[in-house]
Amino acid sequence: MKANYLDELNERQREAVEHIKGPLMIVAGAGSGKTKVLTMRIAHLLRNGVDAFNILSLTFTNKAAREMKERVEKILGGSEARNLYIGTFHSVFARLLRAEAHRLGYPNDFTIYDSDDAKSVLRTIINEQNLDDKHYKPNLVYNRISAAKNSLMGPEEYQVDYGVQQEDMRANRPMVGKLYDMYAKRCFKNGAMDFDDLLYKMYILLKGFPEVLHKYQHKFKYIMIDEYQDTNPAQYEIIKLLGAAHENICVVGDDAQSIYSFRGATIENILQFEKDYDDAKVVKLEQNYRSTKSILNVANEVIGNNKGQIEKNLWTDNSEGEKIKLVRTMTDNEEGKFVAETIAEQRLRNHYANKDFAILYRTNAQSRSFEESLRKKAIPYRIFGGTSFYQRKEIKDFVAYLRITMNTQDEESLKRIINYPVRGIGKTTIEKVVVLANDHNITMWQVLERAREFGFKAGTLEAIENFVVMISSFHAMLGKHNAYDIALQVGKSTNLVKELFNDKTTEGLARYENIQELLNSIKEFTETPTEDGELLEKTLGTYLQQITLLTDADKGSEENSDVVCLMTIHAAKGLEFPVVFTVGLEESLFPSGMSINSREELEEERRLFYVAITRAKARLWLTYANSRYRFGQLVNNESSRFLEEMPEKYIDRSYAGGGSVRNSPGSGLWGNSSAGGGGNMFDKMQKKAPAQAASPRPMPKPAGTAGAASTHVPSPNFTPDDPALMEAGMEVEHQKFGFGTILQMEGAPNNRIANVVFPKGGGEKKIMLNYARLMIVKK
DNA sequence: AGTGTGCCGCTTTTT
């Protein structure tokens, strides 16, 4: 360890690092060296005689945990760092629960259900109850249950809590409480916990078993919490319990970056800290080392529109830098094209590498147009987040075998693979098994094991017995073989791998590769030495527990590869990039249409915008499109209200539309760019008259659109007409294909299809009127 | 019993 490590810190940072005993809150503005302080503080603790085994450091994402581990290792040199307990809330608690779950009546090898598994269990229950799953949407019920657990409310309390019951009654969903109760019981029976249980049951455990609480209080004498502003009540209470004995709690947070209230996080926790611990020391880190003055000033001004913040003044010594570039395009595709072209240009002009660029968006669905345009220009990229690797069908199938091997109670997994690949145990048989299990009060697996007693048909019985023999043979390997050996055996016996190998379609090939990747990851897992504070055996159980908590952003692979990063703003928190494109700055997209109905929600969107801006070190582009496809339908959006909150002084509104850049010879960049529209491109930016909202879809008339040949610009007064009115012979307008004539009508009355010929829009097309809508021009 | 087709709902954000 370097002797002078404290010299690298500024005064405030040093103050935070040197405060070892007692509660400490670090209010760390964006880019103020938070991670540095956290890692240095760990080093400093060790320097001062604290045993690494006694330090617990909790983060929200695996990425953050990994980064912290690596940086501590760099300071300390590997061996001592290994004894630290660093991880996400969920992974750390999962590990502790694996040691203690039996006290709560769960198997220690309990299965962890991800949200898809959980919703699937709920769907089953909702159907069993003969409730309409249109009304009791599994997603919605899941969210209610999740919110309840995150505020430490069990099924019993839920069903008698007046406020909660009122809410459910008002929403006309009186059965949610009952469903919660049944869901909890079903998970228990399956030997499974969902994500929220990892927190909720941890709390129950610590609260209900003083000797367990005492044990971990004694073990974790020093606790550090990153992103404290994102903790929910469950996490808050657990931290309080664990820290109560020593009160060596160090929390780091920034109220301006609180963006997870939808997951139950409450900003109150950070505001409350000083009240909870009256001897708490508070250190504010206000110097930003990351961004230019332009970027930081814009960020500060934007966030100033929020009320009730912890007072702080974020400043920087960095140069002023370039202005923030604001870009408007006609469509989402053109937005993608613009960003790809700008990346190519910036790479040359300023010698950036691919990995210096990030494209940040509000919703995962937006990634598509950027993927396409980057691929066209052969710019390597990687999408972080989105559908996780472990959520893919083929992976879930394979993992279901591993889960059932570990935990035969897990009926969710059992149902998934009992007839996959096909082995003659069909729907009727499964239903029969479910009924038998209920009647005899045993698990489905036990019914299968004793199938002979229950009078199945000979063929079916044979199929069942073969299945039971196979799974039992996997099960028998548990004590003697590591995860990889078992996985290989599963692959062989089930024919899963062979089946996918023989599938020569593109998707089949991709699936085969995914399975290979899964097997590789298991191999890697078994061969990598243990790195955490406790001896972690390389068993199937530990492996399964880990992967459910991983998202594909964590999928070990070449972390440092040179690629453009695409991710949601949420996923970008804690990261920084020299050049950032924040895209899709449109009303109802960002801020999200779901979040414009209350001040609280809107302020969270604004904090999200703040996070997006402050990811940028040197250059920042903000883009938005006039119209984009949503649900396969073209919609027009106004520019985001946030754009109007930025100080003019630091904004370059002419970048994409201005003449000088366009004329630059040889670049070929702007000539075919879609940004066309000339100087008046931003005319609607300045104000949004409230009156406009009432009139149907006002469209700014674009002048001289470059993309007009391929994209029809709808009439200003475009209003779709009722499909029932459409008749052959009418002249109509389509938002994308332009004007056309209906040749013929077909389809059922509630799903009418028009055969329309569009002279300028690509000839004859069948238009499903329920989706793509038409306006009648002439009858 | 297994495979194929059509329909519905969906998009905030994540462990």
Add this chain to the structure above:
DNA sequence: GCGGCACACT
């Protein structure tokens, strides 16, 4: 515009 799911067809 897609994927998951229900139903219908063989």
